[in-house]
Amino acid sequence: MAASSQRKILKELTLEPGTGKALEVRRGQVLRIAQTSGRQCADFNCFNLHDYKEFFHTGRTRHLHGLHPTKGDFLWSAPPRERPMMAIIEDTVGTNDVLYPRCSGFLFEHQYGLPVHTNCHDIQAEAQREYGLTPDDVHDSFNFFMHTGVSPDGHPFIAENTAREGDYVEVLALMDVLAVPNVCGADVMKTSDFELKPLTLTVFEATAEDWRNVPDFPKLRNQRSPADFKVKNIKVDRELYRDESYRPEFVNVPLVISELEVELSPSEMESLERLKATGKYGDTDAEVLRYVVFTWWISRFMRGPKHASP
């Protein structure tokens, strides 16, 4: 219960099964999502409150924090914005998921023969409608309290829910956001152990101690805003048609290949030939050496997760 006794509570509500709620959470406010009786998954969407085209991105979050982000990790917005929108400052369970997409009406109709059924996409859409968003605006969710894994043969799986009564997660807004949690609607999947339970939501004013739980994060020129876009306005019609004035301006194109000549000693060549003989790094000496150079560079200098197999 770090810091909660000193916090000012701004809002408290209960999310009933089958529902979600769009909440304005301002920079410097903390949203707590708490279990009531336990074993309940919460799906979550998040938008920049002042520009809904910036929204939470499971892919970048998964890339930077792995399949189970937890305390100390961020909820990142989609490229090309790529800013931390919220920081996870507490997580009493540690079974969050950014692998699975939200469940949907299609899924229950296709897999269960149930054409009208609670599902996270439709719950999100209904909650987001309060702010003028459409069902197309619902994005892949951050799945709090969803216990998942990947089998050795590469298939994802859902395991038993380990959240218990009173467990909670807390996310601190690093920008003004529209935060949209919902009680996962999947009552015939393992996600919430086959029973939908309420969740409680509390919005606090963050304390200095809360801010101390937010790690430093990068601020780079490639975290772009609409001011950087060639097309600055949001398209308002649904039809796609060609811009006759379009001229491609791809970055660093053309990519020009040149040769870098390197002299290797007999012992260096011996090492290179041994690597080539494995058949894993390329077919020619030059291909193997290039593979070696950049793999070494990644292991030695690259910031963040290396994404190299063990």
Place this chain on the structure above:
Amino acid sequence: MTTRIKLRLNQQQLELIDKTVKEGEAADRAELVRRALKEFVQARPTSPAAGE
């Protein structure tokens, strides 16, 4: 007796190599490549296939 290897690299890959040289990690491009080979092999003394 040395052997000459010609690496095919685009300008972005060379930019990364040059940036690393400029930061003092090697005297020049070729030395950086040789250092990479040496340290790559040192990190995989018994099983060169492991690691990627």
